[in-house]
Amino acid sequence: MRKPENLIMILGALLLLVILPCLNAFGTPGSLFHVSDYTINLWGKYLCYAILAVSVNLLWGYTGLLSLGQCLFFSLGGYALGMHLMLMIGEQGQYFKSGNNPLLLPDFMVFMGFPELPAHWIPFRSFWFSVLMVFVVPGTVAFLFGWLAFRSRIKGVYFSILTQALTYAASLLFFQNKFTFGGNNGLTDFKTLLGADLNAADVRRNLYIATVILLIAVVALVKWLLGTKFGKVQKAVRDSENRVLFSGYATTSFKLFIFVLCAIIAGAAGALYVPQVGIINPSEMTTDKSLEAVVWVAVGGRATLLGPIYGAIFVNALKSWATTAYPDYWYIILGGLFVLAVLFAPNGIAGFPQQIRDVAAWWKRRQAPAIEPDATPA
Amino acid sequence: MMRPVNFLTCLLPALLLWTGFMTLAAAQDPAGDAIRQQLIEAILNEDEEQTDRIEAMAETGSDLAAKVLTQWRAGELFLDTAADGQKILFTREGGQAVRLDTAAAFTPVAPKEMETSSKIRRAIRNALDLIAVASPDAKLRTAAISKLGMTQNTDYLPVLVARQTRETDKDVRKALEEAIAVMQLMDEDDAVCIAAVKKLGEMRSLPCLDLLRAMTTSEEESDEAKAEAKKSVALIEAYSKKVEMAGTVFRGISAGSVLLVVALGLAITFGLMGVINMAHGEMMAVGAYTTYMIQNIFGAGLSLSMFGLGLNIPGMNLTGAAYQSYFVWAIPASFLMAALVGIGLERGVIRFLYKRPLESLLATWGISLILQQLFRLVFGPNNVQVSSPSWLSGSFVVNDVVLGYNRVFVIGFAIAIVLLTWLLLTKTSLGLFIRAVMQNRLMASCMGVRTERVNMLTFGFGSGLAGLGGAFLSQLGNVGPNLGQSYIVDSFMTVVVGGVGNLIGTVCSAIGIGTVDQTLQSVTDPSMGKIITLSSIILFLLWRPGGLFPTRTRSLEG
Numbered sequence: 001m002r003k004p005e006n007l008i009m010i011l012g013a014l015l016l017l018v019i020l021p022c023l024n025a026f027g028t029p030g031s032l033f034h035v036s037d038y039t040i041n042l043w044g045k046y047l048c049y050a051i052l053a054v055s056v057n058l059l060w061g062y063t064g065l066l067s068l069g070q071c072l073f074f075s076l077g078g079y080a081l082g083m084h085l086m087l088m089i090g091e092q093g094q095y096f097k098s099g100n101n102p103l104l105l106p107d108f109m110v111f112m113g114f115p116e117l118p119a120h121w122i123p124f125r126s127f128w129f130s131v132l133m134v135f136v137v138p139g140t141v142a143f144l145f146g147w148l149a150f151r152s153r154i155k156g157v158y159f160s161i162l163t164q165a166l167t168y169a170a171s172l173l174f175f176q177n178k179f180t181f182g183g184n185n186g187l188t189d190f191k192t193l194l195g196a197d198l199n200a201a202d203v204r205r206n207l208y209i210a211t212v213i214l215l216i217a218v219v220a221l222v223k224w225l226l227g228t229k230f231g232k233v234q235k236a237v238r239d240s241e242n243r244v245l246f247s248g249y250a251t252t253s254f255k256l257f258i259f260v261l262c263a264i265i266a267g268a269a270g271a272l273y274v275p276q277v278g279i280i281n282p283s284e285m286t287t288d289k290s291l292e293a294v295v296w297v298a299v300g301g302r303a304t305l306l307g308p309i310y311g312a313i314f315v316n317a318l319k320s321w322a323t324t325a326y327p328d329y330w331y332i333i334l335g336g337l338f339v340l341a342v343l344f345a346p347n348g349i350a351g352f353p354q355q356i357r358d359v360a361a362w363w364k365r366r367q368a369p370a371i372e373p374d375a376t377p378a
Numbered sequence: 379m380m381r382p383v384n385f386l387t388c389l390l391p392a393l394l395l396w397t398g399f400m401t402l403a404a405a406q407d408p409a410g411d412a413i414r415q416q417l418i419e420a421i422l423n424e425d426e427e428q429t430d431r432i433e434a435m436a437e438t439g440s441d442l443a444a445k446v447l448t449q450w451r452a453g454e455l456f457l458d459t460a461a462d463g464q465k466i467l468f469t470r471e472g473g474q475a476v477r478l479d480t481a482a483a484f485t486p487v488a489p490k491e492m493e494t495s496s497k498i499r500r501a502i503r504n505a506l507d508l509i510a511v512a513s514p515d516a517k518l519r520t521a522a523i524s525k526l527g528m529t530q531n532t533d534y535l536p537v538l539v540a541r542q543t544r545e546t547d548k549d550v551r552k553a554l555e556e557a558i559a560v561m562q563l564m565d566e567d568d569a570v571c572i573a574a575v576k577k578l579g580e581m582r583s584l585p586c587l588d589l590l591r592a593m594t595t596s597e598e599e600s601d602e603a604k605a606e607a608k609k610s611v612a613l614i615e616a617y618s619k620k621v622e623m624a625g626t627v628f629r630g631i632s633a634g635s636v637l638l639v640v641a642l643g644l645a646i647t648f649g650l651m652g653v654i655n656m657a658h659g660e661m662m663a664v665g666a667y668t669t670y671m672i673q674n675i676f677g678a679g680l681s682l683s684m685f686g687l688g689l690n691i692p693g694m695n696l697t698g699a700a701y702q703s704y705f706v707w708a709i710p711a712s713f714l715m716a717a718l719v720g721i722g723l724e725r726g727v728i729r730f731l732y733k734r735p736l737e738s739l740l741a742t743w744g745i746s747l748i749l750q751q752l753f754r755l756v757f758g759p760n761n762v763q764v765s766s767p768s769w770l771s772g773s774f775v776v777n778d779v780v781l782g783y784n785r786v787f788v789i790g791f792a793i794a795i796v797l798l799t800w801l802l803l804t805k806t807s808l809g810l811f812i813r814a815v816m817q818n819r820l821m822a823s824c825m826g827v828r829t830e831r832v833n834m835l836t837f838g839f840g841s842g843l844a845g846l847g848g849a850f851l852s853q854l855g856n857v858g859p860n861l862g863q864s865y866i867v868d869s870f871m872t873v874v875v876g877g878v879g880n881l882i883g884t885v886c887s888a889i890g891i892g893t894v895d896q897t898l899q900s901v902t903d904p905s906m907g908k909i910i911t912l913s914s915i916i917l918f919l920l921w922r923p924g925g926l927f928p929t930r931t932r933s934l935e936g
Contacts, residue, residue, distance in 0.1 A: 148920035168867045169912040331751035338744030342737045
C-alpha cells in the first residue's frame with residue numbers, strides 16, 4: 001500500500017501543479033491539450049474543498065472527533081479575506097459610481113444604512129492583517145470551543161451535536177444584517193486582490209496554483225505528523241482514549257492542538273475559496289455543508305492520506321454533473337451514496353483495492369462474508 | 379331543451395308562495411310593524427328633529443332597526459314614488475325589491491337611492507352604537523360598551539347608567555363600570571373625576587392606561603386628580619407587567635410543549651437507544667404531510683405526481699363538523715405512518731450500525747437528504763396548506779391574558795403523550811423489555827428477550843412520536859420539505875440538556891428552553907433571542923456535559 005501511495009502523490013502533484021496550469025497557459029484553445037479557464041477555476045474550487053476534506057479527515061479519521069463545524073472555520077477564513085476584498089472594491093463600487101458613497105463603504109453597508117465603517121472592519125484594509133486573521137479567527141474560535149469542550153471530556157456524538165449547534169448558532173448570527181457582514185447576501189462582487197484583477201485568467205491560474213501548493217503542503221504536514229510520536233498518540237486517542245489517558249498522556253491537549261490546527265487549515269482553504277468563487281455568505285456555514293464535507297471523506301476513505309482528496313473531487317465532480325443532468329435527483333444520489341458508503345464501503349474509494357482483494361479472498365475460501373474488514377471504532 | 383311554459387308554471391307558484399310567506403311573517407310580528415312605521419317616519423320626514431328621531435330608534439334595541447339603518451348608511455335603501463304619489467321605501471334582497479313597510483316583495487316604478495348627509499350619518503352611528511349596547515349577545519354588548527366608553531362622549535352616560543341597573547351578566551357589568559368611569563373622567567366635578575380615576579386603578583383597566591397617563595401631565599386637572607392618576611397609573615402598570623409576564627410564561631410553556639412533542643421521539647431513539655437519527659426531522663415531516671393528505675382526503679381529494687406518474691386520491695368531500703374532525707383521524711394516522719417509515723429505516727440501515735454511533739449519524743443524514751428530496755418531488759418544493767380545524771383556531775381571555783386554543787391544545791397534547799410514553803415504558807412488558815435492552819443488550823438477549831424485535835419496535839415508537847409532533851406542527855406553522863430541518867438542532871439540544879436517557883429531564887429542559895426562548899424573544903427580536911438561547915445552551919453543556927439530570931453510571935465510557 002505504501003509504495004503506490006507515494007507514486008500517486010508525486011504523479012498527482014505533478015499533474016495538478018505543473019501540467020494543468022501549463023496546458024491552460026500555453027495550450028492552443030480548442031485543441032485536445034488545452035485546459036479552459038473555466039476548468040482551472042472549477043478545479044481550484046474542488047481543491048479548496050479537498051483541503052477542507054483533509055482537515056475533516058485529520059480530525060475524524062485520525063483523531064476520532066467528528067466535527068460538524070469545519071464549515072464554520074472554512075467560512076470564517078473566507079469572511080476574513082472577503083472583508084479585505086470588499087474594502088478593496090473602493091471606487092469601483094456601484095454606489096460610489098452613482099455618487100452615493102463618498103466614504104467608500106462596501107456597497108451592502110450603504111444599502112443597509114451604516115453611517116460609517118464599523119471599527120472592526122478598519123484593520124482589514126491591510127492585506128497582511130487580513131491574511132493573519134484568516135488563521136487567527138478560526139484558530140481562536142476553535143481554541144475557545146475546544147478548550148471548553150475537551151476540558152469537560154465531551155466526546156463522540158456529543159461533540160458532533162455541540163459543534164453542529166455551534167455552527168447553527170453562528171450561521172443565524174451571520175444571517176443578521178446588523179452583524180455587519182452583509183446578512184443574507186454575504187460579501188460578493190469582489191474586484192481586485194493586491195491590485196490584480198480577479199477576473200483575469202492569469203490571476204485565476206495563480207490562485208489555482210496557490211491552492212495546489214497549499215494542498216500539497218497540508219498533505220505533507222499530515223503525512224509527517226502521522227509518522228511522529230505525536231501522530232501515534234493521536235491515533236491511540238482515537239482507538240482508546242481512556243487507555244492513553246491512564247498511561248499518563250494529557251489527551252485534552254492533544255485533541256485541542258489537532259482541533260485548532262484543523263480549524264486553521266479549514267480557514268486557509270476558505271480564504272483561497274472566496275476569491276475563486278467570488279462570494280461568501282452564511283449558507284456556506286450551515287451544518288449541511290459540514291456534513292457534506294464529511295461525506296467526501298467517507299466516500300473517499302477515512303483514515304487514509306489521499307482518500308479525502310479523491311472523495312472531495314469525486315463527489316463535487318458528480319455534483320457538477322448531476323445538478324445539471326438530473327437536478328431533481330441530486331440529493332437522492334448524494335444521500336444514497338452516503339448510505340451505501342457507510343454501509344458497504346467503510347474505507348471508501350481509497351479502500352477499494354483492499355476491499356476487492358478481500359472479496360476475492362473470500363470468494364476463494366467461500367467463507368463468512370468479509371465485506372466489512374476490521375472497521376476502526378468510531 | 380325544456381319548454382318555457384313548463385319553467386314558468388314551476389316558477390310562478392313558487393314566487394307566490396314565497397311572497398305569501400313573507401307577508402305572513404310580517405303580519406305575525408306586530409312589534410316589528412310598529413318599528414317599521416317608526417323607521418319610515420324617521421327616514422322620510424326631513425325636518426330638524428330627524429336626527430333625534432333616528433337616535434330614538436336606539437331605544438327599541440331592535441335588530442331590524444339596526445339592519446335598516448346600516449343599509450341606509452351604506453346607500454342600500456331606496457325610495458320609490460308610485461303613480462299615485464305614494465312614497466315606498468324598499469331594499470333589495472337577493473335581486474328582489476322588498477318593501478320596508480310590509481316586508482313584501484314588489485316591483486318599483488321609479489326607484490331612487492336614499493341619500494344621507496353627514497349629520498344623519500352621525501346620528502345613525504350613534505343609534506347603531508346604542509342598539510349594540512342593548513344587543514342580546516353578551517359579547518357584542520361588551521364590545522359596544524367598551525367602544526362607547528372610549529369615546530368619552532358624556533352624552534351616552536345616562537344610557538349606560540340606565541343599562542347598569544338592568545344588566546345581569548358579570549362581564550358586561552364590568553365593562554359598564556369601566557366605561558362609566560372613563561366617561562366620568564371628563565366630569566366637571568373634581569370629586570367625581572377623582573373617584574373615577576381611583577375606580578379605574580382598582581379595576582386595573584389596561585385600555586385606560588394611556589388616558590390616565592395623559593391625565594398625570596394634563597394642565598386642566600387639579601393637583602389632587604393628578605396625584606390620584608399617578609397612583610392609578612402605577613397600579614395599572616404593575617398589573618400590565620404581570621399580565622405580560624403571564625403571557626410570556628404561557629407562550630413559553632406552549633413553545634416548550636412544542637419542543638417537547640418534537641423532542642420526545644428523539645429522547646427515545648437517541649436517549650434510550652443511543653442512535654443519532656439525523657432523519658428525525660423528516661419523520662416529523664412525514665407526520666405533517668400525512669395530516670395534509672388526511673385533510674385533503676376528507677376534503678376535495680388530492681392529486682400527486684411522482685416520478686412522472688400521476689396519482690389521484692379521491693376525496694370524501696365532507697363539510698362542516700365531519701370535515702373539521704379530520705385532525706382527530708390525522709393524529710393516529712401520522713403516528714402510524716411515521717412509525718412505519720421509522721421501522722423501515724431501522725431494518726434497512728440502522729440495525730447494522732448499532733456499534734458505530736458516529737456512522738449511524740452519517741447514514742441517517744443521507745436518509746434525511748433522500749426523504750427531503752422525495753417530499754419535494756411528491757408534494758412540490760413549496761409549502762403546502764394545512765388549515766386548522768375551527769375548534770383549534772380562536773382564543774379565550776382569562777384576566778387579560780390571551781390563550782390561543784391551539785396553544786392550550788398543544789400543552790394538553792404534550793402532557794398526554796408524555797404520560798402515555800411513561801406508562802408504556804414503566805407499566806407494560808414491552809416497556810420492561812425496552813429498558814432491559816437499552817441497559818444491556820447482550821444480557822437481555824441472554825435472558826431470552828428478542829432484542830432485534832425490541833429495537834425495531836422502540837425505534838418505530840420513537841419515530842411515531844416524531845410523526846405526532848409533525849401533525850401538531852402542521853397546525854402551528856408551515857408544512858414544507860424543510861420542516862424537519864428547522865427543528866432538528868433544537869430537539870437534539872433539548873434531549874442533551876435534559877440529560878440523555880432521562881424523560882423527566884427532557885420535559886424540564888423543553889419547558890425551560892421554551893420559556894427562556896420566549897422571554898428573550900420578547901426582550902430582543904426573535905432571531906437574536908434564538909441565537910442567545912442557543913449560545914447559552916452550548917455554554918451550559920460545555921460546563922455541564924451531562925445536562926440537567928446526568929445519568930449516574932460507573933461505566934468508564936458511559
